[in-house]
Amino acid sequence: MRRPILSRRQLLGGALAGAGAAALAGCAPNVGPADRTTLQFWHLLSGGDGITMAELLDGINDSQDDFFVRPTVLAWGTPYYTKLAMAGSGGRAPEVAVMHASRVPGYVPGGLLDPWELDRLAEVDLDESTFTGPMWENSIVNGQLYSVPLDAHPFIMMYNTDICEQAGVLESDGTITRPDSPDRFVELCESIVDVTGGNALSFGFLGDGAQLWRLFYTLYAQHGHLMEFPDGGEAVIDDDAFVNSLELMSRLVDGTIASTRADYDSAVAGFSTGQTGLFFTGVWELPTMVGAGLPLDATTIPTLYGTPATYADSHSLVLPHQLDPDPEAREHTYEFVSELLKSSFSWAEAGHIPAYLPIVDSPEYDELLPQANYADAADQLVYDPAAWFTGSGANFTNDVGQILQSTVTAGDGFEGALEDFRSLVNSILASPNPVDPEGAEQV
Template identity: 55%
Template sequence: MDPHRYAPRRLTAAAAAPPGPGLTRRQMLLGSLAAVGGVAAASSLAGCAPAASASGARELAYWHLLSGGDGINMAGLVEDVNGLDHGYEATQTVLAWGAPYYTKLAMASVGGRSPDVAIMHASRVAGYAPGGLLDPWDLDLLAEFGVEESNFLERVWAKGGLEGEQFSIALDSHPFVMMYNLDVADQAGVLGSDGQLAPIESPDQFLEVARAMQAVTGKHGLSYGYLGDGAQMWRLFYTFYKQHGADFDLSGEKAVVDKDAAVASLEFIQQLLDGTVATASGDYGTAVSEFMSGESGMFFTGVWELPTAKNSGLSIDAQPIPTLFGTPAAYADSHAFTLPHQSTPDPEQRRASYQFVADLLQNSLGWAEAGHIPAYQPIVDSPDYQALLPQAHYAPAAEILNYDPEAWFTGSGSDFQNYFLETVQSVYLNGSDAAAGFDAFVRRVDVQLAKPNPV
C-alpha cells in the first residue's frame, strides 16, 4: 500500500525505556511501533524546551508523518543516530499523513510549541515559509557538520530555497517510476542484451511492449491504479505533461499552462486504459495486487512500493518511466527536514538539531534500501548504493524530477490533486473529452489563485 496516499493510523514513538535482558533498544522501539495505535496524544505535541536526558544528551523533539514500512525504517535510522552519542537523544512523534499533520505543524509554529525538527514534503515549503512558519537553515553551521549545497542535485536543493534562504534540506526524492516483471518481459521478447528492458522511445512503442506483455500474462500489460485517487492521477499526468517540455506556472493571478501538451498527455492515458494494456477502472490497491501476483508485466508506481515488490517473490527490475514525448521527466516529491519556527531558539539546542539532521543524511543508506533515493549524493555515489538493485537502475529519475507547480495550495497532502480528481477523473474513466476536463481543472485552480495564502 502506498504510504504517501493512504494513512489509516499513525503512531507516536516515545523515547524507549532501557531494554530488558536480551533486547536491544532498536527491538524495543520497533516493537512499540508495531504494537501501539493511534495518533500522538495532545500532551505530547508540545515542543521540547532545552533539556538533557539522564545521560547528558540534549533531548530533541522530531515530528514526521511516516508510517508503515517507512515509519519502521525511520525509527531504525533514528535509533542508529541516537546511538552515535553525538550529544542528542531524538524522540519521534508520528502524526497522521496529509492535512492533519500540516495543520498541527502550523498550529505548533504559531503557538510557540514547535518541535526542534520536522519532516515536510518539499512541495509544501512554498506554502509555509512565506507565513513565517519555518526558520531558515544557517548554511555555515550546517557545513560544520559536513552538509553543503554541493552534496545535493541542483533541482533537489533548489526546491528548499525561497527568496535567497534555505527552508528545507531534502532527505530523499521519491519519484514515480516503472517497475517491471523480468520473467514476463523475457517471455515477451522485450529485454535488451543487458538483461534490462530494451529502450522505449515513443508512445506507440510503449503500447506495443505493453501488448506483448499482456499476451504473456493473459490479463494486462500494465498495472496502474487511479480510481478515486487524485494523487495517482496527477503523478502520471504530470510526468507525461513535463515530458512534453511544458510549464505549469501558478505565479500569477491565472494559471499559465500548455493546453496542447495537457490534452496529448490525457489522450495517451486514455489509450493506456483500454482494458488490454491496463484496466479502465482500477484503484491503487488493485494495481498493487495485480502486479505482485504476476498478472501484468509493468507497474506505474512510486519507489516506496519497492519493499512490497521484493517481498512478492517476483523477479523484478525498475527504471524511470520511459521518455515517450521528447523530454526526460518524472513526477516526484521529497521528504525534507525543516526547522519549525521558534521565537527564541536555544543556540545549543539548534546546534544539536543540525548534528541530528546531518547524521541522518550521512547514514541514509538504510532509507535507500527501502526504495527512496537519498538526496545526500555521497550516499548515492557510494559502492554500497550502486550495488543495490533495482535502486541503482531508477536512481537517474532524481535527475529529471519535477515537483508540483509552486503555489500555497499545491503539494503532497494538499487539495490540489483532489481538484484534479474532481475535474478529470471522467476523462480517465469514461473517455470524456480531455480538453473539457483539463479546462475545468484550470478553472478550479484559478479560483484558488484568487484567494490569499491562509498561513
C-alpha cells in the first residue's frame, strides 16, 4: 500500500489530534471566580522569574473584579513551544501567552498567532512611544504587531568592584573603564589577572551553544553588521566580522583571561565566590550574585568594534490563535497586558530591563542599582536574525555552538568555521518552515 502524501502542516495537525489530549492534559482550562471572565495565561517562567510573575498576577487579580488571570506554567524550551504551536494550530489556545520575541517570526507564517490591534492597545495606554525603538521594531512581523514586549534580558558584563579597584581599572566615579578595542580589553583583563592570580573573566561556554552565540553575536553586531536569513535564500554574513569575533573569543578563552574548561555552572561559581573580576552573563543571574553578597556592579559589554550592540531577547506577550475568540475575554486581555506592564517594576528588581518606558524613565528606576547602570542596553539591543529556526530554546544554537566551540578552544580554523556556519544556515534556509502551510513541502 502507498503511504498517503501529507504536508508538514497536516502532520502538525495530526500531532495535535493524536497527541494533543496527552500533551495538553495538564493545561486544560480551569474556571476562575464565577462572576469574572477567566483569562488562560500560559508561560514558561520558573525559578525567581516564576515567583515574581506569580506575585504580579496576584496583584492584578486582587486589584479588580472584571477578569481573573489563570496561569499555566509549562516546561521551558522545546516542550513549551511545541504545545503552544499545537494549541494555536487547533485554534483552541489560551487567551494570552509568553513567548521569547525571537521565536515569534517562526510562528506567524503558520497562522499560530493573532496580531495585536494598535487602536485597542492605545485605549489601554500602550503604543510605540511607550517602548524603546529596538523592542517595538522587533515586535513587528510583516507590518503587523505580533508581540508586546514585557522586558529585555540582555547579555551583559558584571564586575567585582573590589577586585577591579585593586586592578586599577575603575574610573573616578567607581565604574569600570570601558576599553574601545579588543587589545585594550585584553589589557584590562590582564590587569585583573594580576590581582586574582587566576582568571580575570568567568564565561561558561562548554557544551552551551546559547552562551557562545550570545557573546559571538554581540561582538559580530559591534562591527556594524547584522546577519540576514531570508526564507528560501542564502544567509547574508559579513566574513570579516565573523572571523574577527571568533578570534577575540579565542584570545579570551586562553586559560589565563578565562578558563578553557568552564561550563555555565562553574562560571557562576567562580564569579560568585570572588575568584574572578568579570562575568559575561545574562541579567537573569543578577539575583544570584546579589544574594552572594558580592561588591557588585554591571554594565553592557564594552563596545570593542565601533558600534554599540548588546545581544538580547525579550519575554513578550502574544495572542495564540483562537478560531472564535470571546470578545469580552479579548477585551480583558488587552487590559491585563497593560496592567502587567505598568506594574513591572518588580520585574526590573529581578534584573530584566522593563519594556514599559515610564518605569525605566522613573526616578525609582534610577535608584535601582546596578540595574540602572545597564539600562542603556535597551537602546542598542540586537536580537537573533529573524527566521523560523532561530530564537531562545531553538536547536539552532546547539548546532551553531558545536561549530563555534571547536574553533574557539582550538585557536584556529576561523575561516573553516565561517564556511561551516554558512553551510548550516543555507541548508536550513533551503528547507520549509514546518508550520507554514504555504511553504511546506510534500513528505
